[in-house]
Amino acid sequence: MTAELVRGQNHTLPQTRLEIRVSAGTPVVAGATLGDERGTVCGIEWIAHPGSPQLPGLEVSQQAAADHRLAVDLEALPAGAHRVTVLLALPVGAGGPVRFGAVPAPFVAVTGLDGTEIATFTLTDLDAESAVSALELYRRQDAWKVRAVGQGYAGGLAEMLADQGVRDPAALAGSIQEAVTRGLARSVAPPPPRTPEGDRVRHATGSADHRPTAPPPPPAPEPPEPLTDPATTGPAHTTQPHTTQPHTTPGPAAAGASAAGPSAGGPINYAHPRRQHAAPPSPPPAAPPAQPGQPAQPVAGDATGWSMDERLYNQIWGMFEDLARAVAAYRSAVDFAESRMDQELDRALSDPRNRIGGAGDRAREAARAKRDELASRAREALDRDLAQLAAEAAVVEPALPAAYAGWGNPVWHAHRIPMEIPMALRIGDLHLPERADLRIPLLVRLPLERGMWVDSGRTASEAAALMDTDRLRRLAMETAVAHAARLLAVYPPGEFAVHVIDPAGSAAGPLAPLVEAGVLAGPPAAGPGGVASVLAHLTRRVDLVQMAVRARAADSLPPDLDTGEQLLVVNDFPHGFDDRAVTQLRYLADEGPAVGVHLLMVADREEASAYGPVLDPLWRSLLRITPVADSHLADPWVGHAWTYEPLTIPPGSHVLEQVLAAVAAARRAAGR
Known part of the structure; x- marks a missing residue:
């Protein structure tokens, strides 16, 4: 899984033969220095740059380009080299930008030879700097790690080289820029990615409308976990909303613009x-x-x-x-x-x-x-x-197919229950205030990798604070029912089951579409006995499947055990839950997703505060969504506070009932 690093964060490298990809959106000079245990460069023979592009275990590009691929073999580095620092600088005298604040934020990725990303880093918050130490690979206790640095230098290459202990850095910086200037007349195409066999796949380069004619590359790596909720993430998560940590220095170039600005x-x-x-x-x-x-x-x-x-x-x-x-x-x-x-x-x-x-x-x-x-x-x-x-x-x-489409999309009216699950499911839309009508679908991968929590509290957002408590709770439960219906509709017949815990029976109205369609695994559980029965059933399923997986004995599972995906919808938590039930719920949240048991909580976190920190791991393990629009999700690249809009059923539409009827009919046809 790719590690999306922020400044100062490190990540262990699983291999020693690597490529470092640089994408800057404008021509930059890429180089690297070798350092000893203290990070000091022992001499110019430990510096790879366009004028001297090769060192033992290290090779860089010979000229400025918008995209670079640096080859690194950590085992072949000279004796005494404990650190590799990747340097980026803007070429001088080429008529281009003179500071990183005027260009798109450079992106750096450490990959394996097959192109699989290991760690990535976007260099934000640069302004007057014309050179930057992007990242460093360093040895720690016989293991190699990568650290995101992002240290900029307004004095350019000379200042950066001086900071690493290079003698006469101005002369070396001048020779590097001279070598770059000699090569500016030649256009440089970035090397194509390597295939798993190590060969290069030749493809066309240029703008987005170019299409390659060579064989296709390996599948693209899966996009990173896109969003975090700063209100629920733990100390390990450093992404914060843009509103709490504003950008104050980068210059005026827009991401994706041409190099000319x-x-x-x-x-x-x-x-x-x-x-x-x-x-x-x-x-x-x-x-x-x-x-x-x-x-x-x-x-x-x-x-x-x-x-x-x-x-x-x-x-x-x-x-x-x-x-x-x-x-x-x-x-x-x-x-x-x-x-x-x-x-x-x-x-x-x-x-x-x-x-x-x-x-x-x-x-x-x-x-x-x-x-x-x-x-x-x-x-x-x-x-x-x-x-x-x-x-x-x-x-x-x-x-968009039905799984990616909103309820208002006509594709839902012609939806047929599929024979295999899709890649992802849409659970809402995201937008930013600069253009609120530009909505980006929020997709989550299937099978679900984490549960969801529909926040029914009035303190969740400004819009929620203005709503009546009973209306907000009903809206939260309707949101959960709609998500459960979408999951049922995109899974093959009988391969997804929904259980409901409604301790006080307060969600009878919102649950009516599921109950009347007959698509639930059983009646909604009420009272302490019902809560204990459902939790015991799902806990047993998790235990048995885990043991079968570890022992590689799937055939030994009881014949009455449903091995399909299971969703537990919990309304009005923590009402009706004793300490044992809370412990079982935490167990399902931690261990369930790996074996196909998922949570969909409808709860007001303020009401659960009586349990204290015992529930913090539970909340952090779930993706928080809201029944009304709220700007509580942050992206992993620049930390914007994105406004989440839940999916709504068009007024007067019967699409939910039609979809659930199709689910029930497909189950009857399949004999489930």
Whole structure:
């Protein structure tokens, strides 16, 4: 599983032969230094750069490029080398940007030779720096690790090399930039990824509308866990919402813009470096030819994957990441413009001569005019990115299969219970305030890797605080019922069962569609006895399947044991739960997902506070969603506070009843 690192975080490397991929969106110089145990570079023979690209166990590119692949063999490094530091710098004298704050945030990935990502790091919060130490590989107790560094240097290569103990760093930096300048006339295509056999797969490079003609690469790695809830994550999670840790320094370039920046006037390449556009085995329909000077027309399924569902899944996550980075660049640009205005005002007003007459007023007007110009240019770049993403969403949404589609999509009216489960399930939409109508589907992988918690508390959000308590709880339970119905509808007949615990019988109304359709595994459990019976049944199932898996004796399972996926819907927790029941529920949350038992809790965490920290692991293991719109989810790249919108059934629609009737009919036909 890929580790998405933040600045200062480390991760163990499982192998010693690696590639380090750099995607910057603009030409950069890539190099690496070797250091001893203290991180000191012993001499220029321990530095790999475009003028001297090869060292024992290390090879870098010979010129500036937007994409690099550095080859590393940690076992072949010189004796005494305990650290490999990857360096990035902007080329000088090439007419390009002179600071990282004016370009998209560089992305660095450590991969195996087959292209599988081990760890990734996005270098955010850079401004006036023209050189940066991206990450380092270091030896610790005979094991190698990677650490995200992200240390920038406004003094460029010379300052960075001096910080590592290099003698005469200015002369070496000059020779590196001279070597780069000599190679700028040649265009450099990034090396294609390696296949598992170690050979290179040749493919076309360039903008997103290019299509390769060579054999397809291996399947793209699975996108990372996309969202965290800062209210429930533990200390190990460092991602926080943008609103609590704003970006204050990066410059005004938007993610996905061309290397020339938003003011160049040319077409924008909306393909983020992380987004792969290599053709899958069955290529999607070709995009209509673009008009000169215009981006290519979006096509549904224009992403990697072995099936249309997989291509759409990857495309949706690509759109999510593109929107996150584009908005991050815009917000950073506005912050930069404000900061620059404040600095210019401070300099102007610190001169006593400007405090008399109209000089001070003119200085303020000039500073504000520059601020407005920078903010306007950033907004123009953002609007272009948003328009392209909106056009992509407009063609993707109608093409989605039922599992990825909202309740209002006509595909649900023609839905048939499938014979195999899909890759993922849509549980809501996400959007940012810069364009609230641009919704990105929130997909979770199937089988579920973690349970969900529908927060029914009035303190969950501002919208919830304005609602009546009883209405909010009913809405939360209706949300849970809708999710259970979607899960039942996308699984083959009889391979997914739903159990319900309703201790006080307060959810009879919302549960009516499930009960009347006859799709529950049994009547909703009420009272302490019902709670204990359902929990004992599911706990026994988890224990038996775990033992069978460990002993590799699946044939020894009791014939009456349902080995299909199980979902336990718990209403109004913790009412009706004693200490033993709470312990069993925590056990199901921890051990259940690995053997097909999942939780869907409907609860107000404030009411469960009496249990104290005993329930903290339970809440952290679940994905918190809300029955009303709320901005509580954060992405792993830039930490935006995303607004989650639950899926709603169109007023007057009977789609839920139709779907449940189809589930019941499919079960009868299958004899389940």
